Amino acid sequence: MRCLGLDLGTKTLGLAMSDKMNMIASPYKTLRYDGEDYNLLFKELDTIISNNQITDLVLGLPKNMNNSLGFAAERSMKFKEALENRYELPVTLIDERLSTVEATNYLLEADMSRKKRKEVVDGVAASIILDTYLKMKGE
Numbered sequence: 001m002r003c004l005g006l007d008l009g010t011k012t013l014g015l016a017m018s019d020k021m022n023m024i025a026s027p028y029k030t031l032r033y034d035g036e037d038y039n040l041l042f043k044e045l046d047t048i049i050s051n052n053q054i055t056d057l058v059l060g061l062p063k064n065m066n067n068s069l070g071f072a073a074e075r076s077m078k079f080k081e082a083l084e085n086r087y088e089l090p091v092t093l094i095d096e097r098l099s100t101v102e103a104t105n106y107l108l109e110a111d112m113s114r115k116k117r118k119e120v121v122d123g124v125a126a127s128i129i130l131d132t133y134l135k136m137k138g139e
Helices: 039-051 071-086 099-109 114-138
Strands: 002-008 012-018 025-032 054-061 091-095
Touching: 002 025, 002 071, 002 114, 012 114, 025 039, 025 114, 039 071, 054 071, 054 114, 071 091, 091 114
Parallel strands: 002 054, 054 091
Antiparallel strands: 002 012, 012 025
16 A cells, blocks of 8 residues: 655656555656657556555646646646546645755755766655655645
């Protein structure tokens, strides 16, 4: 019984997973894809969801700073719909403004190289999104 956090970018999908108690969010991996062809993502997600007994999906919603919804938010809402159609799991949208900036700052503080940061930043951003959800759920 775990939650899976997702940070959808234009070319990557960062993933984070909760522990079995749904208290701690940890970066899991980053999946790469082309355009809006989610088939490759779904193949990988099928395995991850099945093998890890995922019960909830948490997807970042990248709102603009003025709280409006732009192109990136619309892309996330379409992806949410695709997830709901594919999996019989609840999909929760979480405001992810500045999560990638926050993730990058964590990695800079850890003195991680630019190349390594690029590889892991999406997973760390997904863990921030998932952590936000877990904290809201636990209140």
